[in-house]
Amino acid sequence: MRKDVSGWMVRWDPERAAKLKADGFWADKTIVDYAREIMAGDPERVLVIDRDKPFTVSQLMAEAERFASALVKRGYRPGDTISFQLPNWYESIVISLAATMAGLIVNPLVPIYRDMEVGFMLRDCRSRMIIIPASFRKYDYVEMMRRLMPTLEKPVDVVVLRGDAGEFLAYEDLLAEGEVLADLPGSDPDALKIIMYTSGTTGRAKGVLHSHNSIQAENRMRLTHLDLKPGEVMFNPSPVTHVTGALYSLMLPFTCGITTVMLDVWEAGLALDMMRRHKVNGIVAATIFLQGLVDEAKARGETLPDLRFFLCGGAQVPPDLIREAARVFPNCIPSRIYGSTEVPCITAGVNDRSNLELGASTDGQVWMADAKIVDVATGETLPKGEEGEIVARAPQMFLGYAHTADNEDAFDSEGYFKMGDLGRFVADDFIVVTGRKKDLIIRAGENISPKEIEDILFNHPAIADIAIVAMPNARTGEAACAFVIPREGQSIDLDEIKRYLIGVGTAMQKIPERLELVSDLPRTSVGKVRKDILRQKAKEIVQAEQTA
Numbered sequence: 001m002r003k004d005v006s007g008w009m010v011r012w013d014p015e016r017a018a019k020l021k022a023d024g025f026w027a028d029k030t031i032v033d034y035a036r037e038i039m040a041g042d043p044e045r046v047l048v049i050d051r052d053k054p055f056t057v058s059q060l061m062a063e064a065e066r067f068a069s070a071l072v073k074r075g076y077r078p079g080d081t082i083s084f085q086l087p088n089w090y091e092s093i094v095i096s097l098a099a100t101m102a103g104l105i106v107n108p109l110v111p112i113y114r115d116m117e118v119g120f121m122l123r124d125c126r127s128r129m130i131i132i133p134a135s136f137r138k139y140d141y142v143e144m145m146r147r148l149m150p151t152l153e154k155p156v157d158v159v160v161l162r163g164d165a166g167e168f169l170a171y172e173d174l175l176a177e178g179e180v181l182a183d184l185p186g187s188d189p190d191a192l193k194i195i196m197y198t199s200g201t202t203g204r205a206k207g208v209l210h211s212h213n214s215i216q217a218e219n220r221m222r223l224t225h226l227d228l229k230p231g232e233v234m235f236n237p238s239p240v241t242h243v244t245g246a247l248y249s250l251m252l253p254f255t256c257g258i259t260t261v262m263l264d265v266w267e268a269g270l271a272l273d274m275m276r277r278h279k280v281n282g283i284v285a286a287t288i289f290l291q292g293l294v295d296e297a298k299a300r301g302e303t304l305p306d307l308r309f310f311l312c313g314g315a316q317v318p319p320d321l322i323r324e325a326a327r328v329f330p331n332c333i334p335s336r337i338y339g340s341t342e343v344p345c346i347t348a349g350v351n352d353r354s355n356l357e358l359g360a361s362t363d364g365q366v367w368m369a370d371a372k373i374v375d376v377a378t379g380e381t382l383p384k385g386e387e388g389e390i391v392a393r394a395p396q397m398f399l400g401y402a403h404t405a406d407n408e409d410a411f412d413s414e415g416y417f418k419m420g421d422l423g424r425f426v427a428d429d430f431i432v433v434t435g436r437k438k439d440l441i442i443r444a445g446e447n448i449s450p451k452e453i454e455d456i457l458f459n460h461p462a463i464a465d466i467a468i469v470a471m472p473n474a475r476t477g478e479a480a481c482a483f484v485i486p487r488e489g490q491s492i493d494l495d496e497i498k499r500y501l502i503g504v505g506t507a508m509q510k511i512p513e514r515l516e517l518v519s520d521l522p523r524t525s526v527g528k529v530r531k532d533i534l535r536q537k538a539k540e541i542v543q544a545e546q547t548a
Contacts, residue, residue, distance in 0.1 A: 001404070004192050006079035006105055007126075010209055010399035011407065013415070017190065017213075025220060025368070025395035026213040027255075028189045032100045034254040035061055047253040049261045049278060050090040060090070064097035066178030071102050073177060074157075076128065078103030078185050081195060083122060083156075084131040085109040085141065085241065087264035088249065091161055091171065092240045095131060096250040100193070100212070103185040107195045108241035111136055117205070119148050122156060124402065125195045125207055130156055131171070134163020137265065142166050189213045195402060196243055196341050207402030208341045217395035218247055218344040219255045221368045225348035226282070226309055230257030233306075235280040237263045237271060237289050243341045244314060248284055268292035272302060279306040286314035288527040290325055290334065297328050304329050311349045313337040313363070315527040316451065318458040322360035326353070335359025338433055342410075343417055346371050346392045347431055362430040363423070369394035371431065372416060373424055379412055384425045387434055387449075391416035422449055439531055441470040441478050448480065448510050453501065457482070460500055462490035467521055467529045468512055471538035481538040482512040483521060492517070516541070 002012035020026040035057055038045060043058040071082070082104055086092045092108075099106045107125045109118060111133075122130060132141040145158050145168065158168040165173075187193070189212040197205040222228045234252065238245035240262070249260045261278050263271055272293060274280075283289070290312045297304065307329050312322065317336045325334035335349030336359065347364025350356065358365075372381050373388040382388045393416045400407045411417055422440070423433045435449035442448075450468035457466050465485040473479035486492050494515040501511050516538075522530035 006192050008209060009404050020395050025217050030100045030187050030189055030212045031251055031254040032097060046259055048090050048093055055090050060094055063094045064101060065180055066175045067094060067098035068101035068184050069181040070174050070178035076102060081105040081107050081125050081127045082129040083107040083109055083127040085111055086133060087111055087136050088240050088262040089264060093250055100187045101184045103187045105192050105195055108246060110239055110241040115144055115148050119151055121197055127156055131159040133161050198341055206406050209399045209402060211399055214396055214399060216251055216255050219252050221345060221348050223256060225351055225367050228256055232281040233259045233278050235261045235275050235283045237266050238285045243344050244284055268296040272296050275304055281306055282309040284311040286527040287312060287317050291321060294325050294328050305331050307332045310334040311337045319360040320459055326356050336363045338363035340419060342398045343392050343394055344396050346394055358427060358430055362426055363433045366429045387422055387424045389437055390419040390421045390423045392419055441480050443478055443509060444476040453510055456504055462487055462492040465521060467534055469531050469534045469538055471514060472542050480512040481514040483516045483518050483534055485518055
């Protein structure tokens with residue numbers, strides 16, 4: 001362990017760090033270092049497009065310098081944390097640059113969080129400032145902070161963007177306090193860059209600590225596997241406050257010299273128009289975005305000829321969606337990828353259309369990472385092809401959780417992070433994720449992975465979406481309950497689900513014993529189904545029937 005300038009204790013192995021730098025996995029540079037290199041050669045290069053408004057590297061750097069100097073003048077010191085709860089607006093990139101210039105840590109908060117989550121995270125990460133929109137999607141963030149401020153043990157500075165700041169500080173007024181300073185503190189690439197919180201679907205959300213070097217190592221994967229080149233254009237609908245959006249808007253434009261096109265409110269039609277207009281080459285985003293684009297493109301007969309890759313992850317990705325995307329976008333290589341906030345990606349998808357079936361049926365080729373499949377009970381490494389828990393170690397692995405106690409059961413004795421997912425190796429070094437460890441249904445002593453059955457039922461013509469969870473059962477301990485959203489104009493019942501699964505050769509013990517028809521499924525900000533909520537709902541259904 002090592003004490004960071006911020007005071008946080010981080011997992012640190014000096015020999016490992018030296019090797020990662022020597023091998024080029026850690027560049028030992030910050031986004032500001034990269035930005036200055038771009039400035040020296042091409043100061044008017046457009047790196048960011050906020051909807052359709054372009055920003056050059058010189059514009060972004062100038063605004064970031066004013067922001068950073070204003071914070072330094074206000075007494076912010078290296079290691080302090082500032083939070084921002086912003087949509088995909090260019091200012092989030094300015095804030096990230098400015099924090100690096102001033103040696104600060106950024107703490108992105110997804111816009112859907114409200115008083116309880118925001119208050120907890122501000123306290124937990126010791127934030128000194130929060131930057132918010134005046135309002136977004138009809139929600140008043142200024143009013144939220146009015147409610148929240150009296151509950152905080154230590155008040156924070158509140159900065160408001162794009163609207164009336166009320167009694168708080170307007171973003172423009174903070175910028176006006178700044179000036180060009182030659183001696184901004186800067187950041188050590190080994191120091192903490194970002195604190196991001198896990199979604200907290202099971203218990204307290206955990207603060208994930210990444211340094212400049214660790215989080216930016218992810219981008220090397222894109223460079224090497226996809227041959228990503230400066231000047232290419234990527235589209236980013238993923239929230240910049242989620243690890244995917246942060247990587248591909250806050251960092252990738254500088255580390256790889258690409259242009260990021262940001263969209264703050266998801267509209268598939270608008271997204272398709274923007275992608276065509278800006279000749280977008282690639283996207284890394286969740287299932288909901290790929291499904292929306294495929295549906296919209298099919299309706300219009302659009303092919304997006306410039307699109308060469310779509311890496312899809314963050315939520316369950318139906319294999320047939322990848323196959324359909326490959327048909328609709330004939331120049332594109334769509335594929336599934338796999339990672340987490342702690343280890344952003346351990347797979348890189350596929351990079352050749354000859355491997356499209358692997359892109360659809362697996363979660364990608366392990367790339368720039370070490371991964372093992374281990375026995376859930378013993379932790380022993382399993383032979384290739386056997387199912388077990390996925391553990392991984394990579395240059396892009398985080399430096400531990402904010403609370404060191406959370407690290408105790410998170411790593412094995414060799415420093416591999418326990419991803420919390422079940423999976424197996426296929427085709428040598430491709431991984432198939434078979435489900436979440438905590439989502440296992442233990443039916444009469446047998447472990448059943450819901451994802452396997454969900455993937456089959458996604459193909460049923462009457463099912464629009466499905467999630468299967470454990471529900472209590474007096475005879476078997478647990479049983480499978482399927483929550484299903486029917487397709488419009490279609491109907492489905494439990495007998496039909498049984499018939500369909502038996503027809504494709506599914507073992508009887510894996511067939512759901514309960515069906516609940518619903519209009520939607522509870523989800524996180526990036527589209528992951530909140531199975532903890534569904535498990536509780538299933539439990540309540542059983543309890544209600546027992547007391548009826």
